[in-house]
Amino acid sequence: MEKKNQTLHYFILSDSIGETAQKVARAALVHFPSAKTVLHKYTFISNIEKIDEIIHDAVKYDGLLFMTIANSELASYVEAKCIETGLICYNLIQPFTLEIERRLGVNPTSLVGAQHELSDEYFDRIEAMEFCMKYDDGKDPKGIGEAEIVLLGISRTGKTPLSMYLATLGYKVCNLPLIPENDLPSIVFEINKNKIIGLTNNIEVVNKHREIRMLEYGIPKGSRYASENRVKQELDYADEVYRTLGCPVINVADRSIEETAHIISEIMKLTPHAF
Amino acid sequence: MEKKNQTLHYFILSDSIGETAQKVARAALVHFPSAKTVLHKYTFISNIEKIDEIIHDAVKYDGLLFMTIANSELASYVEAKCIETGLICYNLIQPFTLEIERRLGVNPTSLVGAQHELSDEYFDRIEAMEFCMKYDDGKDPKGIGEAEIVLLGISRTGKTPLSMYLATLGYKVCNLPLIPENDLPSIVFEINKNKIIGLTNNIEVVNKHREIRMLEYGIPKGSRYASENRVKQELDYADEVYRTLGCPVINVADRSIEETAHIISEIMKLTPHAF
Incomplete structure (x- = not known):
C-alpha cells in the first residue's frame, strides 16, 4: 500500500473530560505506530456556538471526530454539521443508549459526565x-x-x-x-x-x-x-x-x-x- | 415509557483485558442508573472455538456485545455469527482502523492488546x-x-x-x-x-x-x-x-x-x- 505520509488530526468531543472517547481513539491509533497524529481535545462542551467553532477547526484539518456527548440534541447537531461538511464523526454514546433504551423501556438520564458521580x-x-x-x-x-x-x-x-x-x-x-x-x-x-x-x-x-x-x-x-x-x-x-x-x-x-x-x-x- | 423491568446482559469481547470496551459500555449504561445489568466479560480471545462458546452464551441471554478484537478475521467471524443469530455487536476497532487506514494509506498492525506495550x-x-x-x-x-x-x-x-x-x-x-x-x-x-x-x-x-x-x-x-x-x-x-x-x-x-x-x-x- 502506498505510504501517504499524512498527518491524522483526530478530535475528541466530550461533555465531560473526554476519557472514553480518547480511550477508543487510542485503541484504534495504537495499530498505526508510525502514524503522525495530532490530538485536538474539546471538553465540557455544552452549547452550539462551541460546536460551530470546533467544526470549523475540524474542517480545516479534515479531522476524524470521536464524540461522547450525552445530550442528544447537541450530539445530533454535531452529526448534522458533519454530514453538511463531509466530516466523519463517531458517536460513542447514542447508538448504544438508544439500543439499551429500546431493550429496557427506560429513558436514559441526560446526566452530563455521569461517569464520575460522587457515589x-x-x-x-x-x-x-x-x-x-x-x-x-x-x-x-x-x-x-x-x-x-x-x-x-x-x-x-x-x-x-x-x-x-x-x-x-x-x-x-x-x-x-x-x-x-x-x-x-x-x-x-x-x-x-x-x-x-x-x-x-x-x-x-x-x-x-x-x-x-x-x-x-x-x-x-x-x-x-x-x-x-x-x-x-x-x-x-x-x-x-x-x-x-x-x-x-x-x-x-x-x-x-x-x-x-x-x-x-x-x-x-x-x-x-x-x- | 413503559417500564419493562428487564435485566440487560452485556458482553465484553476482547483480545486483551477489555478495558476500552468496558469503558464504552459503562459510559452508555451510566445513563440508566436504575437498570439491572449483568456483565459477561471474555478476555484474551484468540480463537474461533472460544467465540462459538461466547455466542452460544450471548444468545441465551440476548446479550448486547461490545467488542475490541484487533484481528480482523476473528472480528468478522464474531460479526457474521451475530448476524446469523440476531445479536447486536458493537465493533469498537475495525470501523475506526479502516477509516484511518484509508486516510493514511498504511496497514494497521495486527498487534493484540497493543495498548500496553512496554515502551x-x-x-x-x-x-x-x-x-x-x-x-x-x-x-x-x-x-x-x-x-x-x-x-x-x-x-x-x-x-x-x-x-x-x-x-x-x-x-x-x-x-x-x-x-x-x-x-x-x-x-x-x-x-x-x-x-x-x-x-x-x-x-x-x-x-x-x-x-x-x-x-x-x-x-x-x-x-x-x-x-x-x-x-x-x-x-x-x-x-x-x-x-x-x-x-x-x-x-x-x-x-x-x-x-x-x-x-x-x-x-x-x-x-x-x-x-
Missing part, C-alpha cells in the same frame, strides 16, 4: 487509594490484615505501581517486600491464603532494572544488589515463600500493570469495580 | 507512580524540587488520591499538607510557581469528611480537628498561602478526581499522556 463506590475507591499509600512496601504490617489483596515480591517485581493501579480501581491492596535476610511478619501466615499473590520476574529483567537504578544512585555496575547471583538467591527465596504459603504466583516479565491486575482479578474472582 | 512511555509511568509513593504527604521535601506538579492543601482536600491518579497517568506529583502551625519548607517558595496547584474545599464538606474519620478513630463529635472554626482557620490559612504563592486554586467540592486532574492538565498545559 459510595467513588468514596470506597478514595479509601482504597489512601489505604494503598498508607500500607505500601510493608510500612505497617497492620495493613496485611485489612487488605483485600496482599502482594509479595522481591525488589523490582513492580509491587508499588501494581498496588496503585489496583487501588485506583477500588481494591484495598497492601504490598510487602521479600528480603531473604528479613523474617516475614507472622500475620502473613495467619491471614486467608486466598488474599495473597506472589509476584516473580525473570532474573535478567530484575537485573537490568536494578542496574539502571544503581546507575541512578551513582553505584557502579557489579554491585551485590544487581548481581545475577544475588537476584537468583532472592528469587529462589521468594519461590520458597510462595510454596510454603501455597499462593498463586504471577511472573510480571513482559506483562503490563493492567494485564497483571487483570490476572489477579480473575484468580481472586473479584467483583469488577465498574469504572 | 519508554510505560516505564516513565512506572517511575511516576514510584515517585508519587515516595513523596506523598510531604514525607520528603526533596520531591518538591523534582516534581512536575506540586499539590498543596489542608487535610481532606483529596491530595493523596489525586496524586495517585495523576501518577498513573505518568505525571511526577508531590503533595504537601498545609497546617497553620507548621512552616512550609522553603523550597516551595523557590521552585517554578507554575508547578504549584492549591486545593481547597467547602467548609461543610471538609467538616463532614473529618467527622467520619473521627468516628472511625473512635473520637466523639465536636473534637477540634472536625470543628467548623478549625476548618475555617485552616482554609483561611491555605488561601493566604495560595495568594502569597500566586498559584491557581481548585475547589474539589463536587468534583471527581478525574475532573480535578483534567482541570490541572488544562491549567498547566500538560502534554496529554496517551493511555
